[in-house]
Amino acid sequence: DIQMTQSPSSLSASVGDRVTITCRTSQSISSYLNWYQQMPGKAPKLLIYAASSLQSGVPSRFSGSGSGTDFTLTISSLQPEDFATYYCQQSYSTLYTFGQGTKLDIK
């Protein structure tokens, strides 16, 4: 299995802050990396696919970068509705795996 490690596991930030979440994989996955946002009690929502492609309807303050084993999700200016848990997920291997999540809360 491809192991996914996110950091940090939790993060406190303020509205307007720029935030970066990192995802590291146990082997190179090219750009086969997706990011999801999950609100409490809700299903995850796709934000970014192919490491840097913004899903339709997702605000442009979200961006993704990276390739190989190191990836980042950046929120350029936090909005109140962005406080949630974020997950990375690899699709390089058909045995799809997720990171453990990064919980973003209000400072």
Added chain:
Amino acid sequence: QVQLQESGPGLVKPSETLSLNCTVSGGSISTYYWTWIRQSPGKGLEWIGYVYYSGSTYYNPSLESRVTISVDTSKNQFSLRLSSVTAADTAVYYCVRISYTTTWYFFDYWGPGTLVTVSS
């Protein structure tokens, strides 16, 4: 707008079989892969397996001996069966569509999820 909805018992006894259905509306089940993902506090998000609209399947090896995923294109539904359940199978189960381009695969539509508890 594509919508997915899980249905099935919320309580299953140990050693029995968990059965869930997913109804797809707002679009055809054809041409896509359809998958089940579960989420428990202990194990986070875990991919269970997928079925293609043609009926071909692929399962997570850690669950393969207990899992069956099937599709019924006439009803625009797909299903999950997980046998010999234990408390470790207690989780929120999501049905999800896998979209793909020529190269990239991603989970773009999710059902709201259904909590299944394994308990006697």
